[in-house]
Amino acid sequence: MATMTDVARRAGVSVSTVSYVLTGTRPISEATREKVHAAMAELGYQPNAMARGLASRRSNIIGLLLPLTGRGLGATETAFVTGATEAAREAGYHLMLCSVGTDDADELQTLATQRLLDGFLVMEVQLEDRRVELLRELAAQFVLIGRTAEPAGLACVDIDFEQTVDDAVAHLVGLGHRIIAYVNHSEASLAGGYGPAKRTAAAFEAALERHGITGVMVPSEDTASGGRRAIGTARELCPRLTGVLVMNENAALGILAELREAALDVPWDVSVVSMVTSAAVADLASPALTAMTSPGAAVGAAATRVLLRRLADGDTSTYQELLPCVLEVRGTTAESRRNKKK
């Protein structure tokens, strides 16, 4: 394995010159640069990442804090990861996967103190999140994918849930639906202060009011059977509902199945919009789900770029970026029958 010393000798220059060629930290004459490049090519030289890291105090690795719960990631969450990895690579950075949730604070402490990572991307952010406090105390650089309750002073990139709910409701209202159910995340998420669940709940209320229509919110487990139960409850509460908004993809599939078995035709009797859903999942359903498509990869990439910029700048001010989900009309929404009759 060739070292920089070998390259320097071969090119007939000093070690520091080779380093400057590599890092561009100081001006180098064209002639020297070429000699050095030639020598590197001939020797198949690759800088040693560890040595570089030690000397420069930067590893060019960022950590992705993502609690791997064992139940696996949905397509939507995976997209965050994909986007982040891609963006990091383009900038010459690497991504390390760290299964660190809100509870594993000491593990994060170790990780951050080891100086192995230049910065952190925090996923699955809770409204109150130990990790955020800790990273702040340690004066680490980090960007949230999501938001805490009080994001002032933090950098975060998130989905614009408020906008997404507004757009979804507007779509249903535009089709003539006047009674709408919102199947949210589970009771536990709501109680635990999971951001998306809380924010969408509020936004839903607001949207109902704004459009002057009625509706009901029902929590649901993030499973197909949870969705079935939830839509059952919703129909008891509002027997005449014709529109449904679902927060969870799994629940959405359950809802479709339940409606079918209740001999209700989707989209004609009841229209369903799935929120924050990837195209891949939407297509699994029959008919394919009309959905608010998650800008997953874009969020991941944006967060990464913000983090990298901060690493370069040393910037540490508040930063917020909200990306909207875009409506993708497929087979589960249509003009309300009730509307047509008139």
Place this chain on the structure above:
Amino acid sequence: MATMTDVARRAGVSVSTVSYVLTGTRPISEATREKVHAAMAELGYQPNAMARGLASRRSNIIGLLLPLTGRGLGATETAFVTGATEAAREAGYHLMLCSVGTDDADELQTLATQRLLDGFLVMEVQLEDRRVELLRELAAQFVLIGRTAEPAGLACVDIDFEQTVDDAVAHLVGLGHRIIAYVNHSEASLAGGYGPAKRTAAAFEAALERHGITGVMVPSEDTASGGRRAIGTARELCPRLTGVLVMNENAALGILAELREAALDVPWDVSVVSMVTSAAVADLASPALTAMTSPGAAVGAAATRVLLRRLADGDTSTYQELLPCVLEVRGTTAESRRNKKK
């Protein structure tokens, strides 16, 4: 940030002694060990990962070679990652995500030459895979999750596809099904030499013969609509089929939808078994899919442990471990009607 020198001074010992306490490379008296530990605790000392890596030539990081195609990972693939991360962490290792497919050979070359990673876990292995050749040339340590066409001399951990097909067919035959379709991965996968597709195709043929029953294999895109088309084709070829084996989860959902629309009752008219499927996905279907549950996390963990053992040993001999999928009977299989009539 406290360094080892600080700890040494505080404990009144030499730097090397502190190092020996940390690494356990040489015997240390109980008294000294305690002094050192106390000093470390007081200073909140954490070893610097980069310095350690440089001096010891080991980063304690392993790379996960996983082409992130943008279409996202299924729950099944995610489980590999989860299992690997978990196993690595238990052993004090970290996992780096590297989006490197068969085509990105030079990227892998760089990665492996940089000495940032101690070893590699290779996912999405093709029957002929450039990455494998390259890693071998570079004398890197690696373990495949999957298998190449000729795995002699390699270390790999994989799902036992042959066994899985056997078990699935046996289940259907046991329920009295005598005409069975196998909906495999796509034509392209088959042509491209994708291991699981090829292996299961062969195993299916063999199983049919062994049981003395008839059947047909149909390729399918890995999407719901692909599954719909495939089951259509299969029914044209074998109008009287009562059993279906599906390789892809997405296709399985499409098949269920198509059968329902053809007014065929699942499981009574046609029974369906989905192969290599996680419980989460199986439950999305209505009725829930009878499936061969993928030992995803176990495979990831096993591969990681093998890799770590090799890093310790320097072992480099052939190693193979095949884990079976286990049958999980849910709602899509039942005794064949045809069988009952007799």
Place this chain on the structure above:
DNA sequence: ACGCTTCGTCGAAGCGTTTCGACGAGGAGG
């Protein structure tokens, strides 16, 4: 023709560990 920058390069001092050889103190064996 003179001092003053600016440019391009060099040597050397780190960066924070690990690891190797050495060495004094006891204990065992003769």
Place this chain on the structure above:
DNA sequence: CCTCCTCGTCGAAACGCTTCGACGAAGCGT
């Protein structure tokens, strides 16, 4: 009682890079 090990510890030399200060050679204005 002397020799030979083993045990526990130390000092110093790497590991391969970045970065700082210095320095000669031009290039500039005057």
